[in-house]
Amino acid sequence: MTTQSQPTIGVFDSGLGGLSVLGALAAECPSAHLVYAADTAHVPYGNKTPAQIRARVLAMGQALINEGCTTLVVACNTATAEAIEALRAAHPNMPIVGVEPGxxxxxxxxxxxxxxxxxxxxxxxxxxxxxxxxxxxxxxxxxxxxxxxxxxxxxxxxxxxxxxxxxxxxxxxxxxxxxxxxxxxxxxxxxxxxxxxxxxxxxxxxxxxVAGAVARRACQVSGAATLTTTQGNIRLVATANPERLTAALPALGLNALSARLSKSAQLMVAD
The missing domain is CATH 3.40.50.1860 (Rossmann fold)
Structure with missing residues (x-):
């Protein structure tokens, strides 16, 4: 159960790309719980229409809120460009951080x-x-x-x-x-x-x-920047083939994340 002192930050992308932001967040925000969601059933976003991208971003955002997340990070430039304002309009009281080219x-x-x-x-x-x-x-x-x-x-x-x-x-x-x-x-x-x-x-x-800058901003707005509580855990979820997330960590140079995984990657429904 998420407590006020240990927020849960949800990070999502169409696939593996946002793991670069997750890695930066894990280093910047060790006291926060982190949930990474890959929309692998609809990867990539870059060739989708604006309407399709908005629909997926709204679905993924809601699914992470349902998972208990109190801050959202749209760890995808395409999704940020096309849909972050729609996501903020749908959840006006939730901190939402996007990714933009530097x-x-x-x-x-x-x-x-x-x-x-x-x-x-x-x-x-x-x-x-x-x-x-x-x-x-x-x-x-x-x-x-x-x-x-x-x-x-x-x-x-x-x-x-x-x-x-x-x-x-x-x-x-x-x-x-x-x-x-x-x-x-x-x-x-x-x-x-x-x-x-x-x-x-x-x-x-x-x-x-910009992964480091995004991580610092998310840590700040989530309230985790000043925490010194127990190290948070990391969960990986995906809309298809969740096992690929865990398998990809070593190849992407993210072995350090494995020690914080609370369980193996799980399937997530985001419709």
Missing amino acids: IKPAALNTQSGQIAVLATAATAKSQRLAQLIARHAPHKTVHIIPCHGWATEVEALHLSSPAIIKEIELLLLPLIDQGVDQVVLGCTHYDFLAPTLNMLIEGKAQLVG
Whole structure:
């Protein structure tokens, strides 16, 4: 049973990508209980219509509330861009934290004035991304790169697959050669491609992720930031094939989470 002193933070994504945020939260908020929900029955979100994405986000949010969560983290750039306002409208009294591409830090840190944003098709064309660029990087050159199929490759744990390397070489490396020095990871799945990306850009550009910043914000709004109570546990749930979550942790470099799992991953209904 959740107590007031030990809040429960629910984190969700279409699949494995949001585990990057969960890992940051586990380090930032050791006293909070964490529930990670993967909507694997509908992965990926990046190729869905706005209406489909909103429907899934509302269903996943409600399912996590039913699981006892007192704070929600939408650990998906596509879901945040298309549906976080609808989720906040449905639950006006609940703290809800989203994930947005790190345009602001990239704009502050660029020396060349050129930024690349790696994003899903839905995020790439979203009004929310356009607004972030207009607000934080109006005088910078921002190259938006739709990365078709990258999230699917991460779901398959193909983190350095020939297909990914070919795509990076084709889409990103020419921009690096032209002077891009900040590469924004505009999808939480892409955090797990960081080793491959860093290998290919060879220190010519800096990767910009936001998992740590999102974790700090969620920890703060949940009330867990100042707690020193017993370490919270972690539960993993999914709308299909929950066993894949547990199996993916070692491949994604998240072995540390395994010690905090209260049970094996479970199936969750979110309709």
